[in-house]
Amino acid sequence: MTQLKVMVLALACALIPAFSHAAGDAAAGKAAFAVCAACHGQNAEGNMAMNAPRLAGQEAWYLRRQLNAFKAGHRGTRPGDTFGMQMRPMTSAVAAPAAVDNLLAYLATLKPAASAVSVQGDVNAGKAAYAVCGACHGQRAEGLEQMGGPGLAQQDDWYLVRSLQNFKKGLRGYAPEDTFGRQMAPMAATLANDAAVNNVVSYIKSLR
Ligand code: HEC
Numbered sequence: 588m589t590q591l592k593v594m595v596l597a598l599a600c601a602l603i604p605a606f607s608h609a610a611g612d613a614a615a616g617k618a619a620f621a622v623c624a625a626c627h628g629q630n631a632e633g634n635m636a637m638n639a640p641r642l643a644g645q646e647a648w649y650l651r652r653q654l655n656a657f658k659a660g661h662r663g664t665r666p667g668d669t670f671g672m673q674m675r676p677m678t679s680a681v682a683a684p685a686a687v688d689n690l691l692a693y694l695a696t697l698k699p700a701a702s703a704v705s706v707q708g709d710v711n712a713g714k715a716a717y718a719v720c721g722a723c724h725g726q727r728a729e730g731l732e733q734m735g736g737p738g739l740a741q742q743d744d745w746y747l748v749r750s751l752q753n754f755k756k757g758l759r760g761y762a763p764e765d766t767f768g769r770q771m772a773p774m775a776a777t778l779a780n781d782a783a784v785n786n787v788v789s790y791i792k793s794l795r
């Protein structure tokens with residue numbers, strides 16, 4: 588074997604763990620998504636009236652982690668978390684890991700238009716506040732898998748606000764086993780008041 592072939596082979600072996608999840612059957616995932624669409628929208632574009640966020644464009648590893656968090660009761664179990672409690676029982680529709688693979692394969696095919704802006708904030712003040720966030724979410728809020736921080740720029744702005752408020756109130760990131768949620772909760776606490784939350788979200792949306 589040439590040295591190059593050995594290198595290519597070594598690289599291929601190193602990458603295998605990244606693809607350890609089965610590819611998933613998008614057609615089966617589409618059927619499973621019918622129940623989700625009632626709240627999250629036909630194209631997973633999010634539906635503010637139903638309080639359900641955009642799922643299209645979100646990283647598969649992050650969606651999987653959130654579904655597992657709801658299933659395990661690390662999300663959606665705190666009194667006062669009305670919306671998390673609405674979501675939690677829905678995970679039974681995709682109970683088996685293969686069902687989640689299929690669903691994620693289908694979601695990856697959806698490309699809805701960007702969501703409308705609903706939050707008004709001071710973009711410049713938000714930019715200063717975002718300096719600390721980029722280390723885990725990426726400079727353009729595109730997501731950084733190695734840090735566990737999901738993409739934010741594609742998400743509905745009203746949902747970003749609610750999530751930050753929920754982290755601040757202890758309605759997310761409360762379970763001892765929720766390693767990633769517990770990394771995020773103190774970061775939300777750096778946003779002193781509602782205006783600071785709206786400002787950083789307005790900046791994040793300006794990155795799209
Ligand atoms: C009854 C309405 C409803 C249905 C049906 C529903 N969801 Fe949800 N979902 C919600 C709400 C509300 C939230 C927001 C929870 C919060 O604010 O913490 C949510 C949140 C989520 C999240 C977290 C997203 C994030 O970025 O944090 C995922 C993933 C999700 N839903 C997937 C699904 C899937 C998959 C299905 C179908 C099997 C589904 N949902 C069905 C209402 C619903």
Ligand code: HEC
Pocket residue numbers: 652656716717719720721722723724734735736737739742747748750751767768770771774775777778787
């Ligand atoms: C130390 C790394 C780290 C820093 C710094 C950080 N985050 Fe996070 N953030 C995370 C992780 C990890 C998650 C995923 C939590 C989970 O899995 O439930 C997250 C989740 C979020 C979510 C929820 C998104 C969704 O769709 O559910 C929002 C919103 C968010 N972060 C905003 C911010 C903002 C704004 C800042 C800066 C003030 C910030 N983060 C700083 C690690 C970080």
